[in-house]
Amino acid sequence: MTKTVLITGCSSGFGLAAVGLFADEGWNVVATVRRLEDGAPFAGRDNVLVARLDVQDPATIEAAIQAGIDRFGGIDALINNAGFGLFGVFEGTSPEKVREQFDVNVFGLMETTRAILPHFRANRSGVVVNITSGAGVFGLPMSSLYNASKFAVEGFSEALSYELEPLGVRVKLVEPGGVLATKFGQRVGAEAAQTTAPEDYAPIIAAGETLFEGLRAVRRGATPADVARVMLEACMDRTDRLRWVATDDIKPLVALRREAGEDVYWAEMRKAFALKG
Template sequence: MNKTVLITGTSRGIGYITAKLFAENGWNVVATMRNTDSKNNLNNYKNIFVTTLDITQPETIAQSINQGIERFGKIDVLINNAAFGQFGLFEATTVKQIEEQFQVNVFGTMHVTQAILPHFRKNKQGTIINISSAAGRIGMPMVSLYSSSKFAIEGFSESLYYELISQNIKVKLIEPGGVDTTFHKTAEEKFAFNEDLADYNNFTQKFLQKFEKMHDGIATPEQVANLIYNAAIDDTDNLRYIVGNDATTWIGARTTLKEFDYIAYMKNLYEV
């Protein structure tokens, strides 16, 4: 029997490319998204089942998992991909923006994970792959909400990794830096701005100019999808997988430099 993967957030970007990659390698794919009217071609694949799943709506999570099991017999791998980035000065963000960032990126991931665990325990195996970010390992200005949500995913996944070893269930983290998708366009559209916070203008202008140059060597969605696929099939107990030259550099600095040297390095990088 072919293996089956359930992927959240497959309407575009990394989720869409990953769904196609698994299907083209013979997997059954439960491709979930908030709006199944999305104009992509996933419905054209015989081994892809497209269904509605909003990770902020628990009833759609249970429904999608049950539909996937009914369609393909079982689910072997869960890929928690659905997320978005809330960028901007923290002081400029609203309570609604703060709560929405965590509702989607953190609580949504937790809800989907918790919903699939009984199925994995019944099968005495399974793999959970959480799409994190280099921003989940290093703090960056202007992305405090997104970064903190991914820090939460890192801590959640690492803790869960040890718990689920007892159930023969693997947990893996994918840590991209910048990725050439519409993610940053969406982040720009949601960018938190408050014209009354003029005290930050000098810092903001300098950082944004620097930020534009910090993404040389960013990963393509195909590179991220390939790493996700390899993580699903490599049969190792590896927890973290880094992709992208920028992510490799930043995380390398975080893990090799002493604290004082690392902070000095990042302050210089950000020109603060």
């Protein structure tokens, strides 16, 4: 039988690529966007339903899920892809932006998951794929809030997997690194421009920006299509595997964090990232 996936954040980047890939692979796709006009790239595809979904608006979440069920008869997979990143020192970020970071990346993801679980439980089947980041595995300078939101999703997903596995519902984590051909970096830059940090942080901010510019210059990042392929693999996986590292650029740091031991990890990270004032 044809499977159906609902994907959040489909107007660009990973979500946009995932809609095309899943549809090409024969899935029905509920492609959700905050503005319906952003669904124009999917017009004319019989197996794609464009639905409005803003993860900060619970009513749109419920409506999009119901629209997908009504159109395709059910939903088999949820990909929580919507999100954005804040870049800058914590003290220079407004409380309003802190809340927005968590409203979108954490609470919106949770609300979307909560809304679809009754459907999955009724079917004793389903998969929740949460898109996190290398920033959900290791800390990075100038990224404390984005790190915090992605660390939260990692912990939530791991714990949730214990609760849902006996009900026939699987949880998966896809962890991409730096993919340059998306609008994510543009949003990060726009958000960073709105922060105002105390002058004491100026040398740290300058060093951090130089560090990340250097990383961007040498990065041979994956494409959104590569990450979408990992999403598809995770959705189709029938094992109890939880995590997929989706891009090669972060694999050395992920291995350092998860395999090298605490002392080795911190020695290497401080060498690479410690910023001196």
